[in-house]
Amino acid sequence: MKAPALFLAHGSPMLAIEDNTYTTFLKKLGEGIRPQAVVIFTAHWMTRQPTVSAVEGTYDMIYDFSGFPRELYEVVYPARGSVEWAERVRERLGGAAEVAVDPTRGLDHGSWVLLHRLFPNADIPVVQASVVPWWTPKQLFQLGEALRPLRDEGVMIIGSGGTVHNLMALRWEGHAEADAWAVAFDDWLLSRSAAHSEEVFDYENKAPYAKQAVPTPEHLAPYWIAYGAGSRDQAPRVLFREYQYGSLSLMAVSF
Numbered sequence: 001m002k003a004p005a006l007f008l009a010h011g012s013p014m015l016a017i018e019d020n021t022y023t024t025f026l027k028k029l030g031e032g033i034r035p036q037a038v039v040i041f042t043a044h045w046m047t048r049q050p051t052v053s054a055v056e057g058t059y060d061m062i063y064d065f066s067g068f069p070r071e072l073y074e075v076v077y078p079a080r081g082s083v084e085w086a087e088r089v090r091e092r093l094g095g096a097a098e099v100a101v102d103p104t105r106g107l108d109h110g111s112w113v114l115l116h117r118l119f120p121n122a123d124i125p126v127v128q129a130s131v132v133p134w135w136t137p138k139q140l141f142q143l144g145e146a147l148r149p150l151r152d153e154g155v156m157i158i159g160s161g162g163t164v165h166n167l168m169a170l171r172w173e174g175h176a177e178a179d180a181w182a183v184a185f186d187d188w189l190l191s192r193s194a195a196h197s198e199e200v201f202d203y204e205n206k207a208p209y210a211k212q213a214v215p216t217p218e219h220l221a222p223y224w225i226a227y228g229a230g231s232r233d234q235a236p237r238v239l240f241r242e243y244q245y246g247s248l249s250l251m252a253v254s255f
Helices: 022-033 083-093 107-118 138-154 182-193 199-206 221-231
Strands: 004-009 036-048 051-053 100-102 127-132 156-160 239-246 249-253
Touching: 004 127, 004 138, 022 107, 022 239, 022 249, 036 083, 036 107, 051 083, 083 138, 083 156, 083 199, 083 249, 107 127, 107 156, 107 221, 127 221, 138 156, 138 199, 138 221, 156 221, 182 239, 182 249
Parallel strands: 004 156, 036 127, 036 156, 051 100
Antiparallel strands: 004 249, 051 127, 239 249
């Protein structure tokens, strides 16, 4: 079967150790998928050109955050790399861009927080990939397009980031209601994506509250890649949608 192309919000690193409706969703999602390999584009690996990990053996852990409970820094997710799959990914991406290979970089929390929930046994080969956030959405979409044929070989494509990711706008008190501006931005993004409208690539000028929702582009960048890897004959499907702290979007979209 064709493996999925997904955009998954990675939210707060606390998702690795807290149980909530989103972590329950991720667990059930992983139980229903058995890919040959996973390629995950993480917002927390930014490079000047597209780069893929080519790790032989087990990835090192990167705890790229601070101020969290000690328990979070003790999480170990022993994901296996694959030089073979990394080379297949590099070859495919090479049709759209010049691609670099990194044989040493570990998994950052944009990758392991999600994979820890999806595939807790760490028994599926993982290729981690960077984002180039200053590329245009259309350029990032074209990277995803280049990877689309790998889905027919059982390779799952994940874009890991967040559609609304403005840490300065978060409201930390209790269970804050979802902010209307965050919902409005996501509604616009989803509707234009579902229509396969070229307008979606000009979100900075066309979407409501775009600057508020996306003050910097790195967390939205994986969305465009997953979107590009998706099927053109189907509309994107929202699998999960909630908001933490008022506006931190926890959204999962299948393309």
